[in-house]
Amino acid sequence: MSESSGHARFFPYDEPYDHQEDAMGNIREALVEERDVLFEGACGTGKTLASLVPALEYGRAAGKTVVITTNVHQQTRQFIEEARAINDQKPIRSVVFRGKSSMCHIDVGYEECQALRDTTRDLVDKEQDLAELEDREGELLDASKEGDGEAAQARGSVMDEIDDVEASIEALQEERNICDRYYNNLTGETDEFYQWLYEDVRTPDEIYERAHAMDFCGYELLKDGIEGVDLVICNYHHLLDPMIREQFFRWLGRDPEDIIVVFDEAHNVADAARDHASRKLAEQTLEGALDELDESDDARADPAANVIETFRDALVETYEDSFGFGERETVDEDWEDVPIDNEDGRDDLSVAFLQNYTGQGFSTDLDQALALGEELDRRYEQAYKDGEATTRKECPTLSAASFIEEWMESSVEPGQYPVLGVRRTETGVVGRAELYTCLPQQVTRPLFEELHSTILMSATLRPFEVTEDVLGLDDPVTMAYGEQFPEEKRRTYAVETPALFASKRDDPTVQETVGGVIEDTVEFTPGNTLVFFPSYAEAERYYHRFSGDATPYLDEPATRAEEMRREFTAEADAVLFTSLWGTLAEGVSFDDDDARSVVVVGVPYPHLDDRREAVQRAYEGAFGDEGSDEDAGWRYAVEIPTVRKTRQALGRVIRSPEDFGARVLVDERYTHSQRVELGEYSVYPSFPPEERSEHIDIDPEKLKFAMLNFYSDMNAWDGGPPQP
The missing domain is CATH 1.10.275.40 (Fumarase C; Chain B, domain 1)
Structure with a gap:
């Protein structure tokens, strides 16, 4: 990185990728111009640093606070790691913020906590008033001893006030509607805690444990001590909930125009905004x-x-x-x-x-x-x-x-x-x-307009014009960086199985074909395989059909996905069956041997209920062009989010220049050859041009030979490869 680049001071590693350097320069320029940024980068290509580094450098120079936010728990851990690396390079004041309910030491609700805080603050204020009155009484006593008659008279009034305040304090103490930990925050010595807090990037769990040991309320210490920090890591609801956002900015000690927000996994912002607005x-x-x-x-x-x-x-x-x-x-x-x-x-x-x-x-x-x-x-x-x-x-x-x-x-x-x-x-x-x-921009547009700038980053933001419309962005800077790692180290196969419409999924012949494709993929993958389905029910169906030698894992609703991921990645030859709408389809890395191949079975259209249809109608009314043949409602509300979900799943593998792997799309709607025959049912045209150009159409029975050749070229087999 050029020494002339100001943000070089904040980049924690030897050299950025070329695309990172380019992205950082574009983002820095956009921040100067107070413009929003739509930043698409393929999975594993360093979007977080490319966004954080110029934002922190500009923020430090211009007196702004950077907030990076996500709705994916695993991403918060990555942000902490990146922030720690930056802090080692260039010390920054940073805070990781989590909701009150998970950080309360006495387990009370929001309303009770608010009332406890107010009562505790009243007690501390009265104690301070008492101390001031007692000092004043002492001064008047000394003056009256020297013969000052007015002082003696004033002292009597002060002593009456002292009696009243003491009675109020006694009543508050007897009622015990105070929080002892918050009382210690207000009256104790907190310098040691804040010195510890800003020596590194502390996790919410670390903050909770440290505050608990010191008999403080860690959540309130964060609120009272984050004013003017360089970086805050938090969840979406701190920005998308209007009431929480107002308080949050007040805690930061910043006006909205002095805040730069980086939204990670920004393709999820629309759904999150809808949920917060309902x-x-x-x-x-x-x-x-x-x-x-x-x-x-x-x-x-x-x-x-x-x-x-x-x-x-x-x-x-x-x-x-x-x-x-x-x-x-x-x-x-x-x-x-x-x-x-x-x-x-x-x-x-x-x-x-x-x-x-x-x-x-x-x-x-x-x-x-x-x-x-x-x-x-x-x-x-x-x-x-x-x-x-x-x-x-x-x-x-x-x-x-x-x-x-x-x-x-x-x-x-x-x-x-x-x-x-x-x-x-x-x-x-x-x-x-x-x-x-139904329209997310009713929530997001006012937010984006009042902030200094926003950086919305994701591996799946395109088509940009759709994102701009849905979120209400005006003339943002747009940039997209496709696959940056060597093309020869990846293959994307579009398998010409029948289109897996709901009417076809129970067909025994179709199930036999799809099951065979999955088993061939697993057998001819030198390592672990991820298999994503449009629903958990379909994942369970093919889990029970699977008869290969690899160890099968079934991800189910309401299970701890992180534990499942650890068990799966500890294997050398395993297959994980899960839903595209689960937590493992995005924001989770399967690096190197953790998973070599990923399979997407079918097109994961969401359940088309009345809400989704209402969203479609709202989108058609807001973005449809009169006389146009294109159904903007369907495209904006269903097709584009569905393709994004598929692209997210494909991005779980191949996360570095040294990594390699195969991505398998099982459904003829992904193929180039069938796009004309399938017409509006084909989703192939909805992929970005450089991605769909890599789709290799292939017959189901030929997939295993293609995978054998690819992984042999990668010298991926320990010993001899399997025989077709």
Whole structure:
């Protein structure tokens, strides 16, 4: 790296790859111009350093803080490793931030913690007031002994104040609604902790253990001590949740325009933004609000109960009316959607609410409910602070009224999808209302506009124009670096099996063909093989069909994927069956012998439920061109995310210039030769040009010969290769 490059000071290794050097220069220039960056780089090509190094160098020069964020747990560990390497090269102040729930030493919820903090801070403030009053009293006593009559009179007033403050302190101490650890944060000596914290890049677990040993609250120490740091590593929700983001920036001591955010695995930002923007109200909350109002003698309770009860009754009526014969009995413990949206008017719940409501006007009743809810919420907080309650009670009236107001205002807006949910509990079937946000840019555009710059990096961001539209980016810098490692060390085979549509998957002949391709791939791979399927059910199907010599592993939902990965990579000849929608399909490296071949079976289209169709309609309305033959809704909401998922899976192997391996796509929709015949069903055109140019179409029975030749050219066999 040229010594003239300012960011060379932060690059922790001898020399960057050529593409890294180029990317760092482009990113540095974009940061100066306050522009956003879309940065696609093939898996294993050093995107993290290429983004972090110029961001940290520019941030240090311009007084900015860099935040790098991900929704993949394994990536957080990689960020820590990279940050430690940078810190060894050029000392930086960095913090790794995790949610409060996993770092609380006394295991209380957010509301209780907030009230405990406030009460503890009140106690410390009063103790400081007492110390100041006692100092003042001593000064006045000395003056009065010297004959100052006014001092003697003033001393009497100060002593009265001292008595009042002492009584308040005694009451707070007796109530014990304080956090001892946070008290120690406020009154103890914390310099040693912060000196330790900034000597290296500390993990949340290390911070928790250190703070626990020192009898501090580590989470609050981070909040109070991260102002002006160079680098913060955190999860998506610190940026995508508007309420958390506001607090987070305040902890950083930075205005949004002084923050540079690097989004890792940025192809996931759209889905994450949708999830953070969606709002829900459970039937139990409505019931709790009615119970709360029934106990209130406030004049506003009756109109508040009127509007909330009407909404509750409309909710129950709507989901009960949706059940056909026998369907109510099939509802299980998981939330199940009940579609209520109507393209030509109000949703079913809103219609039922408006038809059933009687009174002075639901908006007037809602205003009464909101005002009373806010007052009750203040009372609950004060009662907890004063020790009159052992827990910080939440206010269901405020939650219910706020949601109903938003529902009636927003459920008709473009990009909003109103939906009900039902599930079975011990008391029977219950429901909830949800406003699902279909257009991610409603969340991301305001965020990107207020930040100094964002760097969105992923191995699968193209087509860039789709990413720009979906996230609401204006004129970003775009750059893509394809496979940077030697082409002769990889092969991508597109196997001409029948297209694995749902109607074909149960066909015994198709299963025999696909099973044979998998077994041939495993047998002719000198090491481990990953096999990805569109669902866990399909993975399990072929796991049980597998009869080869390799050790088979089955990844299942709700299992610890990291433990599975360690067991699998410890083998020398194993095959792992998993889902493309699981945690092992992206953000996880299988370097060198950890996995030599990767197989993707079928095209992993997501389950096309009513939500997905709502997203399609929203995308078509926002991005479709009138008169165009192209279905923008399908392309934006289904096809592009599906191809990205496939590309992510292919990127699990071949992670360095020395690494080598084979990628096998099992479905004729991936082939070049069938693209015209398959028409709109072909996904081959949706791959970037340089990637699809490497697809080698091959008959199922010829795959093993091709793999034998490739791995023989790599001198990969210990001893003789298997015989076809």
